[in-house]
Structures are given as C-alpha cells and as structure tokens.
Amino acid sequence: MKGVIILALKEMVIEKFGIDKWRTALVKAGIKKEPLILPISNVDDQFFLSVVNSLCEVLNISFIQVADAFGDYWVSVYSQKMYRVYYENVKTAKDFLLKMDSVHVATTKSIPDANPPRFEYEWKDEKTLIMKYKSRRGLIDLMVGLIKGVGKFYKEDLKVTKLGSDKVEIVFKN
Numbered sequence: 001m002k003g004v005i006i007l008a009l010k011e012m013v014i015e016k017f018g019i020d021k022w023r024t025a026l027v028k029a030g031i032k033k034e035p036l037i038l039p040i041s042n043v044d045d046q047f048f049l050s051v052v053n054s055l056c057e058v059l060n061i062s063f064i065q066v067a068d069a070f071g072d073y074w075v076s077v078y079s080q081k082m083y084r085v086y087y088e089n090v091k092t093a094k095d096f097l098l099k100m101d102s103v104h105v106a107t108t109k110s111i112p113d114a115n116p117p118r119f120e121y122e123w124k125d126e127k128t129l130i131m132k133y134k135s136r137r138g139l140i141d142l143m144v145g146l147i148k149g150v151g152k153f154y155k156e157d158l159k160v161t162k163l164g165s166d167k168v169e170i171v172f173k174n
Ligand code: HEM
Pocket: 001, 002, 004, 005, 079, 083, 086, 100, 103, 104, 107, 108, 114, 115, 116, 117, 135, 136, 137, 138, 139, 140, 142, 143, 144, 146, 147, 150
C-alpha cells in the first residue's frame, strides 16, 4: 500500500481525535518506532491493517466507522491538496466516480511496485451504478467510505450499498 494512504489516515486521526490517540494506536499495534513514510513509500498492507484495527480499539469505533471517517477526509481534505487536478471540470459525483479506475492507474503509473485497486462499471438502470472492486486487499469497506465521501463532497444524496466483498451499488438522485 502506498504511504500516501497512511499519511492521510494519520492526518485525519490527529486532526479529528488528537495525536495521543494516534500514538496509542501505534503502540497497541506493536509499532515501537514509527517508520519514516513518504507518499510514494511502499508500506506493508499488514502495517496499514494493524494500525486501522488498533485505531478501532483506541477510538472505540468499528472498522466501518474508521473507513467512513477516512473516506470523508480523503475526498474533502487530503486529496484536495495532493490531487486537486482530478477534480477540475468534474461537476458531479457520478462523473468523478466514473473516472476512478483511470485515476488509480494514472496516480500510481510512475510509482514502482504500485498495485492500485481497479474498478469495473455496470449500469443496472439509468440511476443505479454497480462498481466492481478488483483488489486482493479486501478493503471494500474503505471503498464504501470513499464513495460516501464523494457524495458528501459534491453535496449529493447518494445511496451507497455494499453488495458482498467485491461490489458496491450506488443510486444517484439525478
Ligand atoms: C482524487 C481521488 C483519489 C486518488 C488520487 C486516489 C489514489 C489512491 C492511491 C494512490 C492509492 C494507493 C494505491 C496503492 O497502494 O497501490 C489508493 C488506494 C485506494 N483507493 Fe483511491 N484515490 C482516490 C479516490 C478514491 C475513491 C473515490 C475510491 C472509491 C471508489 C477509492 C478507492 C480506493 C481503495 C479501496 C484503496 C485501497 C487500496 C486497495 O483496496 O487495493 N479511491 N487510492
């Protein structure tokens, strides 16, 4: 997993819950010294998962709640600084989500060993999109949190439902 995801998670936790919670979560995850992480660093997927799991304990919230908080923060705050260009001229949640497969390929193209999630799109009817998640990481809950974050950012009332471990249904109001 790219370091940028951990850095965004860290910033979100510090901003919303305070630095002590972040430090306690690392200790609980058995990390004695926080490694130096750069956005393009490769971080072991297990490192990310252990930190998220101990955050659930420290903050007394579920994995889904961490994923929702992360998704909201990533879309509305973090990516607005790092990846503003992807929002330019994109006016709706639908258009943004439809770009996500190519955005993940593009953002990781120049990074060695990147393994971005890929998405496939299927329209169930004119307002209902099924996004298929293709990644061996099994982070569908994170995907749901990010999609909800997109809805919030575009101020659209999306209905987002997880359909099993590799599909999400999104109903657009317009
Ligand atoms: C400007 C917006 C976004 C950018 C630039 C971006 C970029 C990235 C990058 C660089 C990674 C790390 C990939 C790796 O380690 O190989 C990642 C992970 C991820 N992204 Fe995004 N992302 C964006 C928005 C979204 C949205 C809206 C979704 C939901 C559809 C999403 C779903 C995910 C998931 C689930 C992961 C975790 C890795 C995995 O499951 O394999 N991202 N993203």
